[in-house]
Amino acid sequence: MTQKPTAGTIKGEAIKAGLAGTAAGIPKRTGNPVADYRALPGIADEMVDAQGNVRPVWQHLVSAIGRMDEAELANRFARADRYLRDAGVFYRAYGTKENSERSWPLSHIPVLIAEREWEELSLGLIQRADLLERIAADIYGPNTLVNEGFLPPALVAGNTEFLRPMVGVQPADGNFLHFVSFEIGRGPDGNWWVLADRTEAPSGAGFALENRVATTRAFSDIYAETHVHRLARFFVAFRDALQMRKRSPDDRIAVLTPGLANETYFEHAYIARYLGFMLLEGEDLTVVDGRVMVRTVAGLKPIGILWRRLDSSFADPLELDQRSHIGTPGLLAALRAGTVSIVNALGSGILETRAFLAFMPTICHHLLGEDLLLPSIATWWCGQKPEREQVARNIEKMVIGPAYSTRPFFDDNGRSVLGSSMRENAKLSIRDWLANDGQKLVGQEVVTLSTTPAWVDGKLTPRPMSLRVYLARTRNGWQVMPGGFARISSGADAAAIAMQAGGSAADVWIVSDRPVERTTLLTSDETFIRTMPGSLPSRAADNLFWLGRYIERSEGALRILRAWHGRFAENANSEMPLLKDVSEYLKVLDIDSAQPVPDSLVANIDSALYSASNIRDRFSADGWLALNDLSKTVRKFRATVEAGDDATHAMTILLRKLAGFAGLVHENMYRFTGWRFLSIGRYLERGMHMTRLLGHMSGRDAPDGALDMLLEIGDSVMTHRRRYNVNTAPLTVTDLLALDPLNPRSILYQLNEIRAEVEQLPNAYQNGQMSPFYREAVRLHSGLAVMTPEGMTSEVYEHLEKEMERFSDILAQTYLS
Amino acid sequence: MLYDISLKITYSYEIPVSGGRHIVRVLPLSLPSRQRLVAGTVTCTPVPEERTDMLDFFQNPSTSILFRKLHDELIIHMKARVQLEAAMPTADFSPDLAAFPAEIGAVWSLDPGSPHHFLATSPRLAEDPTIAAYARGMVKPGMTVREIAGLMCERIYKDFTYDPKATSVDSTPIEAFRLKKGVCQDFAHIMIVALRALGIPAGYVSGFLRTLPPPGKERLEGADAMHAWVRVWCGKMLGWVELDPTNNVPAGTDHIVVGHGRDYSDVAPVIGVLKSYGSHKTDQAVDVVPVS
Secondary structure, rough: OOOOOOOOOOOOHHHHHHHHHHHHOOOOOOOOOOOOOOOOOOEOOEEEOOOOOOOOOHHHHHHHHHOHHHHOOOHHHHHHHHHHHOOOOOOEEEOOOOOOOOOOOOOOOEEEEEEHHHHHHHHHHHHHHHHHHHHHHHHOOOOOHHOOOOOOOHHOOOOOOOOOOHHHOOOOOOOOOOOEEEEEEEEEEEOEEEEEEEOOOOOOOOHHHHHHHHHHHHHHHHHHHHOOOOOOHHHHHHHHHHHHHOOOOEEEEEEOOOOOOOHHHHHHHHHHHHHHHHHEEEEHHHEEOOEEEEOOOOEEEEEEEEOOOOOOHHOOOOOOOOOOOOOOOHHHHHHHOOOOOOEOOOHHHHHHOOOHHHHEEEEEEEEHHHOOOOOEEEEEEOOOOHHHHHHHHHHHOOOOOOOEOOOHHHHOOOOOOOOHHHHHHHOOOOOHHHHHHHHHHOOOEEEEEEEEEEOOOEEEEEEEEEEEEEEEEOOOOEEOOOOOOOOOOOOOHHHOOHHHOOOOOEEEEEEOOOOOOOOOOOOOOOOOOOOOOOOOOOOHHHHHHHHHHHHHHHHHHHHHHHHHHHHHHOOOOOHHHHHHHHHHHHHHHOOOOOOOOOOEEEEEHHHHHHHHHHHHHOOOOHHHHHHHHHHHHHHHHHOOOOOOHHHHHHHHHHHHHHHHHHHHHHHHHOOOHHHHHHHHHHHHHHHEEEEEHHHHOOOOOOOOOOHHHHHHOOOHHHHHHHHHOOOHHHHHHHHHHHHHHOOOOHHHHHHHHHHHHHHHHHOEEEOOOEOOHHHHHHHHHHHHHHHOOOOOOHHHHHHHHHHHHHHHHHHHHHHHH | EEEEEEEEEEEEEEEEEEEEEEEEEEOOOOOOOOOOEEEEEEEEEEEEEEEEEOOOOOOOOEEEEEEEEOOEEEEEEEEEEEEEOOOOOOOOOOOOOOOOOHHHHOOOOOOOOOOOHHHEOOOOOOOHHHHHHHHOOOOOOOOOOHHHHHHHHHHHHHEEEOOOOOOOOOOOHHHHHHOOOEOHHHHHHHHHHHHHHOOOEEEEEEEEOOOOOOOOOOOOEEEEEEEEEEEOOOOOOEEEEEEEEEEEEEOOOOOOEEEEEHHHHHHHHHEEEOOOOOOEEEEEEEEEEEOO
């Protein structure tokens, strides 16, 4: 039950030795950056053949690069990098402190593969996807593979990816797998091998898209002249297939993400936005009468299909991992009721088990009656004696690793060891080790991966690579993405392929002899229908509302601080009554005026950024970058800025950046429910800010200069001069900042806007009558609208502020929970 | 033996809750030539808005309930009449440890009773080198699997002290092992980890134990509690053998089986998820009344 060993494999060390020999002695720069490129001895290379000739598909790209000088190449690479930066592409690094987003490590030289070779490879990939589907159906169904001796029961029963509650649960649409990925590599003989199957929640397809866009920025001319297959068609086909699978037109399709902390959250948001699906987390969902529903601001709405990006075992804390805080209780009940499809089915991860590779050829014969077209890396499960012996005898050529691991051996955090690297005395006990722990171990033949050119130190350098390829189930069966995601090792050693180990990623071009069809999802759409945006998930509304509040809170603080420092710059005396008074006021808001850039201001902007990061699928990249820029700038200022003039200037810059973000949102955000929550958040916070300020500073006992400062904070100096033919007086300031319906800084203006936005919210009217919440908004507005300046006492302001706080609570209860 | 069993679990919430979803596993099993559920019901107060009864993977009856309305108390009440049969005494047909892996390997099945489910780690039971060493220290050459299991049951009974205050429902086996104290759940968990370390399939059994009142006293209502013991797969011939390390006895007609699992997490009487802003109190009352 094992696979034929391959001929001519070379151990990991050989690669290192080989490269060290090649790299030495080559000058750092020659006239032609490609001329010195040599394949490593005994290792296949993507760009050149064994004789050193550039392969036909590469010739155009290589000769073009050969004609470029270093400056031009640097320019081109910079274009690609700038795109990735501007698009906000990042991944999250493990093990470092929270929120460490790394910029995307693009290897700028794409990997080129001829269409004909790709088509042959695709046949093998499709067969394998079919086979995995059949295995999943058997493991979670009749179990014939185990009962008839094709799959050892221990590999299933002892596997944490085997989810017992899923046994006997038929997928609603009949299929366990809809979107799979394979990690493949090319051996020294030029043939492709499957290194690992990815069936649980394959990541990287979205990054493949971004790699494509970035790489074409660098080589737009060459890309246009080369017949490269486009990627969009693949995604369109998959999206259409999911749409077709919906049982009801009301059903929604959503990408289910573990959330912000996940290393590929960016991709989840990107894919959701690209395909027009909702991006949801487990807590957005609830199960009612066996149906999965999303909590939206318009109530519960049915979900028909979940494209799952979180691990199966976290999906339902009631029946799966009870420690999960990111799941949806009752999800399994909905699956049993057959009302929701999950892509891929919960428990599909078992197919990734490394030891399964050993049994694929025989299972393929048994289930499909065919030879396995695409071999897996030679694997022996040590739970069986003959296989154990085989591994022990050939230990020099083996890598020993965990049988249940779902990662390829070169990417499993060092849990696999090279047989040849074991010390002599350790080797004596290898047989004991294998005999004692055999069930938990596999031996795999060390396979040398092919190399592909990477740009290192001013020249093309061969680097080991593996390819991640994607298959989607469409109306016409499995479709292979024409391209993928090449993972390039950071060194000569294949073990450095993982991005966490500093590896990089490259685009993959499938090159045709003929012109290819062009589809891009971003500009045209075969099935064009104008649809209104779907219902807004409550959690997204909550984040938008708070984003609005934090942004406005920051602005309010900035305006007061700027006015404070402006006066401080003139007097250099923080003990003067007005400054002292304002400092007291700020203290209540947790703002320390002794700090030129107070910590709480930084915290506010961070809170805004955090709220925004939770809803990245709803944001333009520009808005996101503007907010990031604001956060970086305020940190920089905190370290350098001094009180007085310097701080006034800094606050002005921050206000301008804040206005920049607000402007981007204002100009670009679609005027729908999400926008309304953001706006209500801003209006409410601004209203509360002004109410509090007026209550504190417009009284008769306010210190000298308080009214002018109020006008300055309220950005109404000019208007006041124009409107009132007198000096600032409590009544005129109150009239302008509290009660003027045309002044965009006045309290009444905010309440008026809130009322108008609330009227547009879902369920503002129920059975033709105002909803209780809308009634609150009207009451709040009318209460102030009938006031006169004389009546605005500090008690009235205090009461009004409390009313606004209460309004915020009611809003949360009505729409956000 | 015929028993009438009653179990009442009461949750009192400090602040009323809603939206709670629970899975309840409290109804005794029917097991051929071991016990028969003559009649049994599970009722909840308040009446749940949704309720589904089903068998889980290990064939335990489980009830899924959902509450949408606010409530400050939840009572789960199980009543059952169960007929227990005394086991026929059998000779020890179990193999020794050397021959055992081949016997396990010959079981090409993933049925709920297959030994393969009970060999690897499970959600609550990780491998532990200390407990493994404890287990290995008991084995003498030539001992059968049944003998090892019996000895281990006795050793745990002797080496550990019953102390309900020492551990909690969330304690790990190694915590209890270090304390040398615990309750039935801890002893069962330790014994399972120890047996698995030797390559012997072992599972968790939850249930009820008929307790005899102290001499001269009346049986007190509600004095009984839910109990836990271990079942050990002793080879093809002998199959599953139930042992109770808390009392150092094979489980017999005093042990009424409610659930089979790999560890406590598979058979916890109530698993629940709810949003709550306050604390809650739980009370459990068990009555096991022999009818004849």
